[in-house]
Amino acid sequence: MCQSFNLRFCLLWTFLCLYGLVLAQPPRGPLVVSPQVNADKSVTFRYLAPQAKDVKLSAQFEKTPVPMAKDAQGIWSVTTSPIKPDIYPYSFQVDGVTVMDPANVAFFPNERFKASLVDVPGDTPLIHAMRDVPHGNITYEYYPSAEGTTGSLVVYTPPGYDQSPSKKYPVYYLISGTTDTEETFFKVGKTNLILDNLIAEGKAKAMIIVMPYGNVAARVAEQKGGSKPADPTGRDNPEAVKRANDFGADLTGNVIPYIEKNYRTVANRENRAIGGFSRGGGQTLRTAFGNMDKFAWVCAYSSYLSPEEMERSYKPIVANPASTNKQLKLLWVSVGSDDFLYKGTVEFMDYLKAKQVNYKSLITDGGHTWMNVKTYVAATTPLLFQ
Template identity: 30%
Template sequence: MKRFSFFAMALLMCTITFAQQALWGGAPVVSPEIHSDNTVTFRLKAPKAVRVQITGDFLPKQIIKTEHGESEAPGIVDLTEGKEGVWEFTTPEPLQPELYGYAFVVDGLRMMDPANVYMIRDVATVTNVFIIGGGRADLYKVNAVPHGTVSRMWYHSPTLNMDRRLTVYTPAGYETSGKRYPVFYLLHGAGGDEEAWIALGRTSQILDNLIAQGKAKPMIVVMTNGNAWQQAAPGEAPAGFTVPSMRPAERAAAPEGGFELSFPDIVKFVDKTFRTIPNKKNRAIAGLSMGSFHSCNISKYYPDMFDYVGLFSGASTGNDKSTCPVYTDFEGKLKVQFAKKPALYFIACGKTDFVYKGVSDFRSLLDKNGFKYEYLESDEGHIWKNWRIYLTEFAPKLFK
């Protein structure tokens, strides 16, 4: 019995030792290190590497030439090798408050920072992240305020004949208040899914902070999966660990306008499952890029469903060659929608966004018809930095 106890104790000590090595030995250097002046130092121990670089959205953009023309990409710079094979780079200037993403490139191979466990997936790209606090970026942080609840839920869509997944934020106190709440439907862009806004958009942090500050009304936020061919985010459906893609093969099998036509399935599920205020005045819809296209079409196809509409970095022009009723008679549907006087029609776009001209053309159409809307123009382009800004500006305008 004593011998058994000795071996059991030895085994326990080995387990603790290995656990401590995994916990404390996995990060031999500090990276990123945010200094008091908001410059940031990145480090990687790679004694056998020939060249180590870092790429991130805090670096000057680089222009990439493709078969479709030129596009912007995050910049890339070299690290300098120091003692014991530790490579290092410090930003030459302080970084402005923001959520930033980055990755290392070691001898041409992209890799994560082993000293930073915080990562986010955007379509098929994973990046490390960190936050420089201050100003608007404080809304992206978890602060000492009451917190809402984030749930992943499944619903059945009779229109698409499949079970589908969505993410729902309920505000602090929802579980015990007994109150009914307005609902904000927030849609992702191409390549995204029901995880995009909650991870990359920092939706729960933004809403927690805005509500706590009294700048936004307590609301339910529903983050859908806008890919009509897809049950759920990659890895979260019976299809298994599929490779995320902007244009998967399954897309061809999706019915035209399937997401827009099936949207009432989502609204019915939400109204049945949560304590909502189920009327137009207490519903909002907004989305980025493809989600903007969806929001534009859904709100005009169902003009009595949403009183608040937000188009972030995108719009729609209709398609009269289409046989799908969602896309035909584009201007006619807009006229019906605006005749019903939506409480807010909000458009936002970056100055260098590749969709800028399309958004300008859409605004010209609205101006020609005398349709009232609010417009916000920001710097930079088709990036999450802008979409987080638009969310922080749009949410406080809702349900007033």
């Protein structure tokens, strides 16, 4: 009798506890699907905000924010016109406050605001699309860095790396731009999928790609309890140049030794490439021109060095063009025609031409965007290590 009573009491107590937990849960709103890519390549965006007075869509494929309409459930929505297939950042402006899309797990890694991402696929899979091909691996690495701090890297190893324990590979060090993180070339640039597809097509050699964080000053401040220093104004003022050189010292003194100790690399300049976008492109050029014994392949995406800095700091590059042209197996410069760095980049190309330094270039439509970066990565990686 007592055992039966205790059992009933325990069951009742369990039921009451579970009921209390259910009552304690916050009320759930309606299910929101966003973004929804439609068959005609238009996209429907939705945002739940019953109390909001005004919600707009801000997206890189729109020139200005687009008003959204609210339904009876408090869900704001808008359907765009058909969009050119690609990956685009977007956000919502809710009563003047910019927010991510809470219904979307894909976001743009950044030191500041992290926009959401929408992937509009092509009818024919784009070069960055997930395809039925062998895939490489992505690994997050941590290494001893400047001033006793710990640095972070994202490393791509190509298909077959783990299955071929005796094979060694060339390495491409790939640096993202201002406010980007070590994840941006992976999560936004889809560099791993681009390489998977190019390698499967026989267009690119199998290579390791190392993606470091470019803001050494911010990392040092964060790990030593300080505040992130403001980004320097101007691309070639003394503070910007110092930070770029500090990054170059970290790359050559810490990152490369760590990678060559822990990965199977061909450890010579002919099998080392360096490239970057925006600030990362400036870091690329400064690091490469200051360490010609370490890199034979150099790719600058939407970036340049001024003729004044070249004359001041890298005179040997242009003073003996025959030697430079022999050392560099590839010097690549690319930019979009609407990029705010277009003028300086073209001036840099004209300067190299006047000094008889060989380079390859690509000028695309569009601006300072990661849509263009994917194009540049797909164009340059087939040229590396050939």
